[in-house]
Amino acid sequence: MPKGYHHLTYDQRCQIYILKARGDTSSSIANILKVHHSTISRELKRNKGQRGYRHQQAQEKAFLRKNSQPNKKMTPQIVTRIEEKIKLQWSPIQISGWLKRHGKEHVSHETIYNHIWKDKRQGGQLYRELRHRGKKYNKQRKGASGRGNMPGRIDIKQRPCIVEKKTRLGDWELDTVIGAGHKGVIVSMVERTSKLTKLAKVSHKTAEEVSQALIEQLKPIKDFVHTLTADNGKEFAYHQMVSFELEADFYFATPYHSWERGLNEHTNGLVRQYFPKTQSFLDTTSKDIERVETLLNNRPRKALNFETPLEVFTRLSTNMLCSGAQ
Known part of the structure; x- marks a missing residue:
């Protein structure tokens, strides 16, 4: 230990x-x-x-x-020396390495980046000297989320075979639909057997907002949520919390294998009929989202023998409740 x-x-x-x-x-x-x-x-x-x-x-x-807590290494003398190098367009990594090589007080490049962004928040201009002046440095940590490298990730290959058969109610596919200019996000959830769709708007494509939307939408019907399958986007990084709240197993598709979530991809196409890629979601209201969800769930589907997703979901969920099976 x-x-x-x-x-x-x-x-x-x-x-x-x-x-x-x-x-x-x-x-x-x-x-x-x-x-x-x-x-x-x-x-x-x-x-x-x-x-x-x-x-x-x-x-x-x-x-x-x-x-x-102030960084004890960032003395006034060190700050002056660092800012002199920044104004020469030295990168924080170059500054950190130079300080170490010349026996000066060693300051990590992360600390230098933090100093630059603190200066920016206070109205300073140091960040303009950076090569990527408007883009905040993102430190890559061991075990950090990435495509195929999600902490606690369970691969789709471990998902029960019954999910592929689409014979039971409760297996969901998850994705996000992005507004033009990355302004607004719609979280889409679709049940594989009934094709029932749930939609929710969030302001940003963050793990926190997306996970809360999933929980709020699916918790009222969690008796009919057995598995969740998503792509490897970082917006699903809090999958363990979602899994715990919904008491369901969470799986991730193979990176770049969108066909493993074909139903979700198809559903997103249907959503785009109402919210095209050229449309920002800034002015899209909850009522707009509910209207589209209602339209999709009450549209007859050939794959359902021309029943609607809502009809199939209602029938199967009622049968489950009456039989005591989940």
Whole structure:
């Protein structure tokens, strides 16, 4: 077991929230996350709120604590030296390497980037000297989300064979539809057997907003949610939280194999009939989304022997409830 304190990521805090909610002890959580038990104990003590431990609140408290502490290495002399090099269009990596090579106080390039963006927030112009002046540096961490490299990712190959047969109710495909200019996002959910579609608008294509939309839309019918299958976009990074809240298994398609979620791709095409690629979603209202969802769910489908998705979903869900099967 690793010794000493370990800085936790947001994904790990999501796991702690889930495991704590199901009754796991601090020691068992530490074993699962492969960190020292003191890390979990300290996390639960320092970052809980009045309503107990919640992952989002814990992340915010940890962030504020970290960023409220001044970096001792960033002395006035070092700051002056760094800013001189920035104005010569040196990159933070070049500055960090130069300081180390010449025996100066070593400052990581991440710290230099943080200094630049803090200066920008305060109205400074240092960021204009960067090669990618408007684009914030994104540090790549070990184990970070990426296509095919989602933390806790379960591949579609492990999905039960019954999902392919489309003989039961409760297997959903997930995706997002992006507004023109990346202004607004529609989260789309479609049930494989009945073709029932659920739509929700979110402001940004973030894991937090997308996961909340999935939970809000599907939790009222979670008795009819067995599996969820998505692509490998980072907006599905909080899949473990969604899986926990809906009590369903979450799977990821093979990267760039869109045909593995063919129904979702087809449904997105139907959505585009009402929201073309040239349209921004900034002025799209919840009523607009509900109208399109209603139209799609009440349209007869040849694949359903010309029943509507709503008719099929209602019939199958009623049969399940009457038979006591789920």
